[in-house]
Amino acid sequence: MRGNLLVVSNRGPFTIEENNGSLKYRPAVSGLVSAVLPAVKKIGGTWLAWAGRIAEKPAEVQAVIKDEFQFVEILLSREEVEGYYEGYANGVLWPLCHLMPEKVRMYEENYRIYREVNQKFAQKAATLLRAGTLLWIHDYHLALMPHFIRQKNPWQRIAFFWHIPFPPVELFTIQPWAEEILRGLLGADIIGFLIDDYRENFLRAVERVLRLPVNYEWGTVYYNGREILVKAVPIGIETKNFQKEVPEIPEIKEEIAGQKVFLGVERLDYTKGLKEKIQGFARFLENNPEYRGKVKLLQVAVPTRENIDQYQTYAREVLAEASRVNVRFGNNHWQPVKILKRNYSQEELIYLYRIADALVITSLEDGLNLVAKEYIASRKEPGVLILSKRTGVARQLGAALLVNPYSPEEIALKLKEALEMPDNLKKKSFSLLKEQVILKNNEWWLENFLGKELRLMDTGFGKYYRKRGEKKVGAID
Numbered sequence: 383m384r385g386n387l388l389v390v391s392n393r394g395p396f397t398i399e400e401n402n403g404s405l406k407y408r409p410a411v412s413g414l415v416s417a418v419l420p421a422v423k424k425i426g427g428t429w430l431a432w433a434g435r436i437a438e439k440p441a442e443v444q445a446v447i448k449d450e451f452q453f454v455e456i457l458l459s460r461e462e463v464e465g466y467y468e469g470y471a472n473g474v475l476w477p478l479c480h481l482m483p484e485k486v487r488m489y490e491e492n493y494r495i496y497r498e499v500n501q502k503f504a505q506k507a508a509t510l511l512r513a514g515t516l517l518w519i520h521d522y523h524l525a526l527m528p529h530f531i532r533q534k535n536p537w538q539r540i541a542f543f544w545h546i547p548f549p550p551v552e553l554f555t556i557q558p559w560a561e562e563i564l565r566g567l568l569g570a571d572i573i574g575f576l577i578d579d580y581r582e583n584f585l586r587a588v589e590r591v592l593r594l595p596v597n598y599e600w601g602t603v604y605y606n607g608r609e610i611l612v613k614a615v616p617i618g619i620e621t622k623n624f625q626k627e628v629p630e631i632p633e634i635k636e637e638i639a640g641q642k643v644f645l646g647v648e649r650l651d652y653t654k655g656l657k658e659k660i661q662g663f664a665r666f667l668e669n670n671p672e673y674r675g676k677v678k679l680l681q682v683a684v685p686t687r688e689n690i691d692q693y694q695t696y697a698r699e700v701l702a703e704a705s706r707v708n709v710r711f712g713n714n715h716w717q718p719v720k721i722l723k724r725n726y727s728q729e730e731l732i733y734l735y736r737i738a739d740a741l742v743i744t745s746l747e748d749g750l751n752l753v754a755k756e757y758i759a760s761r762k763e764p765g766v767l768i769l770s771k772r773t774g775v776a777r778q779l780g781a782a783l784l785v786n787p788y789s790p791e792e793i794a795l796k797l798k799e800a801l802e803m804p805d806n807l808k809k810k811s812f813s814l815l816k817e818q819v820i821l822k823n824n825e826w827w828l829e830n831f832l833g834k835e836l837r838l839m840d841t842g843f844g845k846y847y848r849k850r851g852e853k854k855v856g857a858i859d
């Protein structure tokens with residue numbers, strides 16, 4: 383097997399479904415997967431993850447060998463999924479990190495199961511480690527895992543990347559398990575966040591809660607005789623994947639005929655501001671009657687975390703909001719909002735990005751948002767990006783039309799501005815956006831977060847560069 387990297391995450395590159403005894407693989411929809419998959423393909427090694435399957439027999443583990451890397455599946459019981467994934471990870475950490483304490487549901491039992499599942503991942507990972515393996519753990523589902531690995535294996539090099547926002551310490555500590563989570567993460571040697579604000583929030587939490595010395599400038603923490611490096615490196619996408627030719631989707635072509643298109647692409651998650659987007663669009667139609675019949679909001683809404691009550695309620699509310707607007711403004715020939723409630727493949731998304739006059743992102747809180755980058759990378763012609771100020775990516779893509787997602791009036795104004803933007807301005811801002819997306823691509827992210835570690839551990843990454851005869855891309859450290 384190539385490469386000596388072991389990636390561990392909750393969500394893997396695909397979900398697996400069992401159908402009459404045979405296994406069906408579906409690509410997973412997740413920012414994490416879009417970021418990590420190209421890296422694992424490049425370096426090679428093993429990816430250990432849950433693929434969405436539930437099995438009551440804990441010892442059962444299904445390994446699937448793929449060409450470019452080895453995938454090892456971890457199976458969870460129903461109780462584990464409810465306590466670890468739905469209960470603590472998505473019922474406490476997710477809303478807390480997205481600054482929505484009113485959505486938090488705290489149960490001691492769920493945290494106990496979260497701890498146990500982190501131990502289970504650690505035990506399985508330990509069996510896959512070889513001499514010189516770099517272990518790279520991902521996201522808020524596995525915050526305790528670095529500590530469990532470190533306990534057993536003090537010399538193991540461990541990298542950790544946190545893929546969502548990290549909240550201010552005042553909010554993080556409303557949960558009674560804040561201290562243990564921080565200690566869990568500090569089992570790693572290097573910890574990555576998406577932007578500087580999250581990195582600072584984390585360092586402040588470490589300083590206040592654990593009373594450890596922290597160097598904000600260098601991003602270092604001293605803990606149990608080790609120096610831990612804390613970095614902020616925004617994820618980039620593999621832009622060439624979005625430049626290919628793709629087929630049309632005839633139903634969509636028909637649906638939008640003769641109209642301008644505002645596009646949204648989100649999981650049906652309450653952090654994504656879908657209701658606010660539809661309300662903003664309604665305000666736009668109210669304020670600008672001349673556009674009625676001439677413009678459509680095409681909203682991809684990917685079902686997600688469907689066993690959690692709040693997600694079921696949210697999905698219903700989004701659909702109800704869309705129907706209200708359609709009843710109010712639509713007629714027999716024109717439906718202003720079209721909700722596309724299913725998962726779309728990368729090829730289909732590229733088609734949608736290309737036919738959209740503007741991509742509209744109104745997240746209420748969003749770690750980064752890679753959809754914005756995908757839109758820019760996919761387009762052959764300049765397009766307009768309307769981007770919530772409350773996304774991490776707004777720090778990088780300042781040339782977009784930035785918007786406060788809580789203001790329907792502001793959303794309405796930006797929608798109008800997008801439609802009426804003069805060509806020269808559209809071209810100018812688009813080329814600035816494109817430059818950022820291309821420069822800070824997936825390789826840039828990997829190099830700047832993990833380049834040194836990868837070379838240090840001889841994972842084969844150095845060889846990859848030599849083979850391709852490439853120079854190191856703009857490192858920041």
Ligand code: F6P
Binds near residue numbers: 415521522
């Ligand atoms: O990219 C952020 C993220 O939260 C990932 O951690 C997660 O895999 C993804 O979004 C989708 O959520 P889920 O894995 O719960 O379907």
